[in-house]
Amino acid sequence: MNFAVLQFPASNCDQDAVHALRDVFGHSARYVWHKETALGDTDAVIVPGGFSYGDYLRCGAIARFSPVMQAVKQFADNGGLVLGICNGFQVLTEAGLLPGALVRNRDLQFHCEHIFLKTVTPDSPFTGKIPAGKSLRIPIAHGEGCYFADESTLVGLKANNQILWQYCSATGDVTESANPNGSLLNIAGICNLRRNVAGLMPHPERACEPLLASDDGRWIFESMIAALEKKTAAKAA
Amino acid sequence: MKAKIVITPKKAVVDPQGKTVRSALEQMGHQGIQAVHVGKYLEIELDGADREAARKSLDEACHKFLSNPVIEDYRLEIE
Numbered sequence: 001m002n003f004a005v006l007q008f009p010a011s012n013c014d015q016d017a018v019h020a021l022r023d024v025f026g027h028s029a030r031y032v033w034h035k036e037t038a039l040g041d042t043d044a045v046i047v048p049g050g051f052s053y054g055d056y057l058r059c060g061a062i063a064r065f066s067p068v069m070q071a072v073k074q075f076a077d078n079g080g081l082v083l084g085i086c087n088g089f090q091v092l093t094e095a096g097l098l099p100g101a102l103v104r105n106r107d108l109q110f111h112c113e114h115i116f117l118k119t120v121t122p123d124s125p126f127t128g129k130i131p132a133g134k135s136l137r138i139p140i141a142h143g144e145g146c147y148f149a150d151e152s153t154l155v156g157l158k159a160n161n162q163i164l165w166q167y168c169s170a171t172g173d174v175t176e177s178a179n180p181n182g183s184l185l186n187i188a189g190i191c192n193l194r195r196n197v198a199g200l201m202p203h204p205e206r207a208c209e210p211l212l213a214s215d216d217g218r219w220i221f222e223s224m225i226a227a228l229e230k231k232t233a234a235k236a237a
Numbered sequence: 238m239k240a241k242i243v244i245t246p247k248k249a250v251v252d253p254q255g256k257t258v259r260s261a262l263e264q265m266g267h268q269g270i271q272a273v274h275v276g277k278y279l280e281i282e283l284d285g286a287d288r289e290a291a292r293k294s295l296d297e298a299c300h301k302f303l304s305n306p307v308i309e310d311y312r313l314e315i316e
Contacts, residue, residue: 058305065302094305101307103246108253148250148308182251 001228003029004042006072006088008063013049013085017205021046024208025221034066043228044081045072047088049141049203059102059144060090069095081125081224082197086142089189089199097197098190099157100149106182110143114214115180117188117202118168121161124191125227126198129219135172136165136216138202140180145201147183147190157190165189165200238283240295241314244304245276279303288315 005017014031021029032039034052039045052063063069069091076082076097084092092098105111117136119127130136149157157163166186169178179186181201189200204217246252254275262270283291292315304311 057303061302061305093307101305103250103308104253106251106253108257146251150249150307182253 001027001043001225002041003027003044003046004032004039005029005046005048006034006068007031007048008034008050008052008066010052010054011048011050011087013087013203013205016203017046017048017085020205020208020217020221024218025225027225032068034063034068037067037071039068039071039075042075042080043232044083044224045075046205047072047082047084047091047199048205049086049088052087052091055087055144058094059087060092060094063087063091064094073097076192076197079194079196081228083126083220083224084197084199085203085205086140086145086201089201090144092197092199098192098199099153100147100190102144102201103146103148104144105142105146105180108143110141111145111180112139112141113180114139115188115202116168116170116172116178117165118172118174119165120163123161124164124195124198124223126189126191126220126223127164129223129226131219133172134216134219135168135170136204136219137170137214138204138207138217139214140202142181142201145181145183147185147187147201149184154184157187158185160193162190162193162195163187164191164198165202238286238288238291239316240279240281240283240291241316242279242281242295242299242303243276243312244279244299244309245274245311247308247310250308276309283315291315
């Protein structure tokens with residue numbers, strides 16, 4: 001599969017994502033600079049973490065208007081898979097590709113730690129391969145990861161099964177104490193209505209090898225790869 | 238001409254900065270502070286004299302870019 005990993009000025013998880021995709025999963029991954037206007041031959045897009053454009057004005061606010069994001073919007077409109085990680089999640093909400101917004105952590109602290117994630121539904125290209133009932137141990141590193149959306153948006157997210165991951169305890173309980181940033185409904189990641197665009201604050205690309213203290217992040221990429229392979233097989237048939 | 242834009246968090250959004258500033262003010266002995274909302278202030282210097290055209294253009298910029306309507310309100314003044 002061909003992955004496109006976007007690069008904005010001050011992206012800093014782009015190399016982690018490319019390393020995971022190329023060296024751990026054996027797929028093709030290339031960087032796409034923010035000034036590019038086309039994605040080329042791409043099966044899926046990763047919008048990586050970092051501090052795009054210095055996070056000036058608001059996280060993701062300026063990246064949203066970059067030339068490459070216009071190509072990403074078109075790619076998503078055509079049904080392409082897009083995963084935003086951390087700052088990438090913020091960029092996707094600013095771009096209107098995902099509902100809601102990410103605001104300052106409730107304790108105003110930057111959180112850099114491992115947390116646990118409950119996968120709410122296997123029904124998405126991002127969660128299909130995650131073993132049922134498994135709490136994923138994955139790192140977070142953010143100051144503005146508190147998910148906010150108005151009440152009607154939250155109702156819609158629940159009704160349409162768009163909440164993919166929630167912060168939970170090691171035993172999988174979604175509790176207030178397991179919520180690192182104050183996110184509403186403990187939301188760590190969501191997808192759009194069409195289920196081809198997802199974003200999450202935790203960093204699965206930093207948890208794909210046992211050397212990195214956890215390889216639970218693999219399940220998310222393996223889900224994407226399996227969904228892409230299924231799509232390719234369906235096209236060929 | 239000059240545009241002055243004040244952006245504040247919506248009431249429904251938790252504002253931990255505002256809460257922290259409020260409790261600091263209380264600790265300093267300032268009385269009667271009900272709530273503090275920490276926002277942003279932008280000053281934009283403009284060419285030309287057509288206030289209405291400037292307002293229309295900047296109102297759109299505020300809505301699409303300078304503020305995020307999901308979490309923020311804005312107030313635009315042109316002088």
